Amino acid sequence: KAGVTQTPRYLIKTRGQQVTLSCSPISGHRSVSWYQQTPGQGLQFLFEYFSETQRNKGNFPGRFSGRQFSNSRSEMNVSTLELGDSALYLCASSLDLNRVISEAFFGQGTRLTVV
Amino acid sequence: GENVEQHPSTLSVQEGDSAVIKCTYSDSASNYFPWYKQELGKGPQLIIDIRSNVGEKKDQRIAVTLNKTAKHFSLHITETQPEDSAVYFCAASDDSGGGADGLTFGKGTHLIIQP
Numbered sequence: 001k002a003g004v005t006q007t008p009r010y011l012i013k014t015r016g017q018q019v020t021l022s023c024s025p026i027s028g029h030r031s032v033s034w035y036q037q038t039p040g041q042g043l044q045f046l047f048e049y050f051s052e053t054q055r056n057k058g059n060f061p062g063r064f065s066g067r068q069f070s071n072s073r074s075e076m077n078v079s080t081l082e083l084g085d086s087a088l089y090l091c092a093s094s095l096d097l098n099r100v101i102s103e104a105f106f107g108q109g110t111r112l113t114v115v
Numbered sequence: 116g117e118n119v120e121q122h123p124s125t126l127s128v129q130e131g132d133s134a135v136i137k138c139t140y141s142d143s144a145s146n147y148f149p150w151y152k153q154e155l156g157k158g159p160q161l162i163i164d165i166r167s168n169v170g171e172k173k174d175q176r177i178a179v180t181l182n183k184t185a186k187h188f189s190l191h192i193t194e195t196q197p198e199d200s201a202v203y204f205c206a207a208s209d210d211s212g213g214g215a216d217g218l219t220f221g222k223g224t225h226l227i228i229q230p
Contacts, residue, residue, distance in 0.1 A: 033217060042222045043159070106151075106159045107158050
């Protein structure tokens, strides 16, 4: 079956702009999480969506937001981009039956560069 | 919140030898511990995971051990091969609250297999 698909793969934006990234989870998976990966901070949890509701949130400013649609596809948005937002943004999906954590499968990520 | 420490940051071993990567975590409520392998230009790939009710799990050349009392867990790779060269991440999470809190990752170990 198809894996987690993230689009676009690469993105260059200017400071102050906003950006929207997209994630299509594995078919049947209901939980979608977003992570930011940078050389300095490593992999950091942004937020998690389940049944169109944000269920958990990491320690990121309000400029980072997301949503999930009824088909489990998810988008994340970053407003007023800063140079420090340059990173690889990863989406992970999991089955999450009975609200018990299950294996998270990652997409290839979207490489965002802010100039 | 949870804090995960991972050692070493770089590990070089001869092909055919074993490699061991160690992680410690701080939150005694964490109950799920996955390991991911990330190759250049790709997203993290789940290679093995363990839950808190199990002390050891093995899958062919890969094994993970968990010591809940000491709050540490380790990845063991035996008979290493060139394709094992990658960055490995440990992670921890707690779903006791009903829904994943998000994975907290270690900083990663760059494993180099010398021919």
